[in-house]
Amino acid sequence: MAAPKNRRSVFLGRLPLPERNFLADALRTETVGGVLLLVAAVAALIWANTPLRGSYETVRDFHFGPGSLGLNLSVQHWAADGLLAVFFFVAGIELKRELVAGELRDPKAAVLPVVAAICGMAMPALVYFTVATSGNGSTAGWAVPTATDIAFALAVLAVIGTALPSALRAFLLTLAVVDDLFAILIIAVFFTSGLNFAALGGAVLGLVVFWLLLRKGVRGWYVYVPLAVVNWALMYNSGVHATIAGVAMGLMLRCHRHEGERHSPGEHIEHVVRPLSAGLAVPLFALFSAGVVVSGGALSDVFTKPETLGVVLGLVVGKAVGVFGGTWLAARFTRAELNPDLKWPDVLAVASLAGIGFTVSLLIGELAFGTDPVLTDEVKAAVLVGSLIAAVLASVLLKLRDNKYRKLCADEDRDDDQDGIPDIYEQDNPAYHLRMAAILEARAAEHRRLAEVASGHTTRDDGPA
Template sequence: MNASPSPGSPGSTDSSGSPGSPGSSATARDRRSVAEFLRLEVTGGMLLLAAAALALFLANSPWSAGYATVRDHHLEIPFLGLDLSVGHWAADGLLAVFFFVAGTELKRELTVGELRRPAAAALPVVAAVGGMVTPALIYLAVALPSGGASDGWAVPMATDIAFALGVLAVVGRRLPSALRTFLLTLAIVDDLIAILVIAVFFTSELDVLALAGAAAGLLLFRLLHARGVRGWYWYVPLALAVWTLTYHSGVHATVAGVALGMLLRATPRDGEESSPAERVGHLVHPFSAGLAVPLFALFAAGVPVSPATLGEMAGEPEALGVVLGLFLGKLLGVFGATYLTARFARARLDPRLGWPDVAGGALLAGIGFTVALLIAELAFADDPAMTEHVKAAVLLTSLLAAGSAALVLTLRGRRLARSGDSASP
C-alpha cells in the first residue's frame, strides 16, 4: 500500500498544474505540519475532549432537538444494503479507522515491540487483565444485588488510549519514560481484550455467508500484501468490501478495522525504511485522531446531563456500577495486579518506575471514553434512557479519573524534579 507521490516532489503539481512550484511546496509543508500536529498524543486527547464537550453542550442547549435530528438522520447506500443513522455511521464506520490504527499498533507491538518479549510484557499485560476483570466484577457486584441489568459489565473494562496518553503527554514531562511504555502496552492489551469482548459478546445472529465473504476478503488482502502488490486502489476498495460484509455478518463492523490492521507486515524488508504497518499506520493516524474519533465522540457523547439526570443516575445500579467499576475498579485492578505480580512472581517493575507512577497510570486507565461509549451503546441498545445515563456515567468518571491522575502525576513529577531523578517521556 504505497502512498501517492508527495506534493512538491518531481511528480507532483500545484493547483495550477505546474510541477514543483513554490506554491506546491508551501502546500505540502502545510499538509505535513497539520498531519504531524494531529499525530501528537496530546492533540488527539484534546480533540476528543473538545468534541465530547461540544456534544454535551449541544445536547443540553436550546439546539438539542437539532443536534438529535442530525445524529438520527439516516444515510442510505441501497446497493450495499446499508441504511444507518449518522450516529451509527460514526460508530460503525468512522470508528473502524480508529480500530485499524489500533490493529497496526498491536501488530507492531506483538512483532517488534514490548509484547514480543514475555519478560518485558508480563507486568503491563497482567495489569491490563486485572484492570479489566476487576471493573467487570465490581459492576456485577453493584448491579446484580440491586436488580440491575448485567448487560453493562463490559462498559467499565475499556481504557481510552488516545485520551490517557494525551493526559500523560500534558502532565508527564518530568516523569520516567518507562511510564509511557507501561501505559501504552497496558492500553494495547486492553484494546485487544475489548475487541474480543465486542466480537464475542455483542455479536447479533450470524450471517454465515457474509462472514465467509469477509474472511475471503481478508485472505485476499493478505495474499496481495504478501506478494508485494502496491497501490491504494487495490486495498481501499477491498477494505470497504470487508467492512460491509462484516457489518452484514452480525459481527460489529469495527472488528474489520482491527483485522485489516493486523494483517499488515510489521517488519521491514531489505531496502525498506519502515514496515507497511508502521508506514500505513503513520499515514492513517491523522485521519483517526483528527476526524474519526472526534466525530464519533461528537455523536456518542451528546447526552442530557441535568440535576434530575444525576439524581436518576444515583439511584440506578447500572450507572453506579459503571462509576465504581471504571474509577475504583481500574485503580485497584491495575495497581493491585502489578503489585502482586511483582511481589510474588519473577516479573520485576522497571527500575525507573516507582509505585506512585504506577498509581498514576492506574488512574489514567480509568479514562473510558471511546470504547466504553461504544460498548454502552451495544449493551443497552434496547433501552435509550439507560444508554444515556450509562454514557453520562462514563463521561463523568473519565473526567474524574483524568483529573485525579493529572494531580497525582503532577505532584510526582515535581518530587522527581526536586530530587533530580526525572526523565522526559
C-alpha cells in the same frame, strides 16, 4: 563476563532508543487527537444541552447510505460502525507492532503489562457485576467500564502538563493496546447476534484476498481501500461488529523491517492513517455519541441507579485497583523489579489514569443497552462522570510527583555532546566518554582563557603575550 541467568529485569526501566523515538512520535499524534477528542466531547455536551438540542438530534439521527446493501445508517451509526473501524485498524497495527517489535515481543517482558491489563479489565467487570446484582440492575453492561481510552488519557496529560517518563508512557500505551485486544474480543464474542453466514463468508474471503495481496507485495491504495470498504460492508451485514474487519486488516500488515527498509509497511501505513483516526474518526464518534442530556436529576441518577453506579465505580475503583494489583502481583511473583527512580505511587497514578474509558466504553454502552435509549444515555453519562473522576484523581497523583518526572525527562533528553543521541543511551560507549572528555577539556580551556582576559593576562598560541 556473561550476566547471571537469574538476573532480575527492571520494570518500567529505560526504553531502547528506537522504541523510545517511535513511542514519542506515536504519542504526539495521540495527544493532539486526544485534545480534539476532549473538544468534540465538550461540543457534544453543549450542543445537546442548549436550545440547539433539536438540531443535534436531527443531525445525529439523519439516515443516508445504500439501503439495498443494508447500509442505510444514521450519522451516529456511521460514526460508531464506520469511522471507528479506522480507529480499530490502527489499534490492530499497534497490536501487531507490539507483538513483533514492542513490549509484547518478549514473553517475559510482556507478563507485567498483560497481567495488569487483564486484571484491569476483570476488576471493573467484577465491580459492575457486584453493584448491578446487589441493586437488582441489569448485568448487560458489565463490559462498559473495562476499556481504557489512550487518546483521552494522553489528552489529560497534555492539559495538566505532566512530563511522564517514557517508560510510564510506554506502560500506559501497552496497557491500552492489550485493553483494545480484549475489548475487540468482548465485542466479537458477546455483542454478535443473528449471524448472516453468507455475508460472514464473503468477509472472510475478502480478508483472505487482502492477506494474499499483501503477501505478494502488491502496492497501491486504489487496490486496498476499495477492498477494505467491501470487507467492512460484508462484516457489518454479517452481524459481527464491523470494527472487527478493521482490526483483522491491521493485524495482517507486516510490522517488522526487511534489510534496507527504513520503515515496515505497517509503520508506514500507521503513520499515514493515525492522523485520520486520531484527528477525525474518533472526535466525530465522540461528537455524535457523547451528546447526552445532563441535568441535576440525571447526575444524581448516575450515583443511584445500579447500572450507572456500577459503571462509575468500575472505572474509578475497579480500573485503579485492577491495574495496580495486577502489576504488583506480576512484579511480586516474577523476576521484575520497579525502576529505582520510580515508586509504586507512580504506578497507582497511571492505574488511575487507565480509568478514563471513553471511546470504547461509549461504544460498548450503545451495544449493551441499544434497545433502551434512556438507559443508554444514562450509561453514557456514567462513562463521562467516571472518566472525569478518574482523570481528576490521576491528575492529583501525577502532580504530586511532577518535579520528579521533569527531572527524569530532562535526564532522558540531555545531549551534551550534541550528536543527536541522548547521553543516557551512550554511557556504556567508550567513544562517548572520549568525546565528553574532549568537550569538558575544551570548556575548561575556554573558562581559563576568559578568566585570564578578565584578570588582564592573555595567552597566545605561540607563547606568552
